[in-house]
Amino acid sequence: MTAILITGGAGFLGSHLCEKLIASGHDVLCVDNFHTGSKANVRHLIGHPNFELIRHDVWLPLYVEAEQIYNMACPASPIHYQRNPVSTVKTSVLGAINMLGLAKRCGSRILQASTSEVYGDPEVHPQPEHYLGHVNQIGPRACYDEGKRCAETLFFDYHRQHRVDIRVARIFNTYGPRMQPNDGRVISNFIVQALQGKPITLYGDGSQTRSFCYVDDLVKGLMKLMAQERAVDGVSPTEPVNLGNPAEMTIRQLAELVIELTGSSSSIEYRPLPHDDPRQRQPDIRRAKTLLDWEPSVDLQSGLQQTISYFRKLLQS
Ligand code: NAD
Ligand code: UDP
Helix, strand or coil: CEEEEEECCHHHHHHHHHHHHHHCCCCEEEEECCCCCHHHHHHCCCCCCEEEEEEECCCCCCCCCEEEEEECCCCCCCHHHHHHHHHHHHHHHHHHHHHHHHHHHHHCEEEEEHHHHHCCCHHHHHHHCCCCCECCCCCHHHHHHHHHHHHHHHHHHHHHHHEEEEEEEECCCCCCCCCCCCCCCHHHHHHHHHHCCCEEEEEECCCCEECCEHHHHHHHHHHHHHHHCCCCCCCCCEEEECCCCCEEEEEEEEEHHHHHHHHCCEEEEEEEECCCCCCCCCCCHHHHHHHHHHCCCCHHHHHHHHHHHHHHHHHHH
């Protein structure tokens, strides 16, 4: 049994991670300020002998013991992270400093939930980990993108300077049950709109692409990365690793698929493309395959069906 701290554990990804780690017999301490997550996401775990929940903001130091840390705390949807951009930067940067400090004191291994947004609006396609990115550092997405880039810098500096044992997962768009119906992300928006018979809001002409990974696949990837002890084919487990599903599609195709799978009569309504919206995004996952023997197994259609059932029940209740 490993004592594991998860910051942002009451969020979408964090709550699935808490669940899977407890099911694998570990002891989980979930830390969250409930900014975008909620107690409801982990209510079913409260009372489990291997689960503890603390309300805490990662801007502040935390004095607990842990053998492993997953640093997931950060608002992830554009409307959430742009609502208070200064707070977003502080969460990424101060959160990384505080959790790396904890890892240094405890000698813990620490995994950072980084993002494909470190590549910005990419000029290299698909995106391999050695691509350095194309980020507008003064635009409205910068609080998130640059906050996450700075967090990666801190991870590598703590690793070089203090020998902290780091893991860095660059997570690409992930979806599934427990996304919030009003978080503004494309999959939650489209499904909720389709189920309510409202127009599907397509930003721009819908030709921009994304590659969507189902939450169960992603959580398996995170756990494998955390567990990886040794280098494979010259790739150290401390190097950044892309985790995502390489199946790329346009946002217009996604809108049509959601309409088909929900059996909705919703029409498509065109809205302006948000500033700095990346034109294309697809993970190169060769490193994850080699290092972790990981690749996603849930196809978009099955993953969407699970997510649609979740939202259908949520909207009915
Ligand atoms: P989420 O908003 O559901 O979860 C984030 C959690 O962090 C929430 O529970 C929130 O309350 C908590 N939090 C935010 N600020 C905090 C603070 N200052 N102190 C303590 N807790 C705080 O988002 P998610 O989709 O579950 O994302 C989890 C992590 O994965 C984030 O770091 C995000 O950047 C990263 N990520 C997610 C995706 C994705 O597609 N879901 C893609 C790339 C990266
Ligand atoms: N998008 C859209 N309609 C919506 C929400 C999002 O067309 O109602 C588009 C958005 O402009 C982007 C893509 O869907 O091109 C993915 O958006 P999301 O906010 O989910 O993630 P990110 O842009 O961070 O990848």
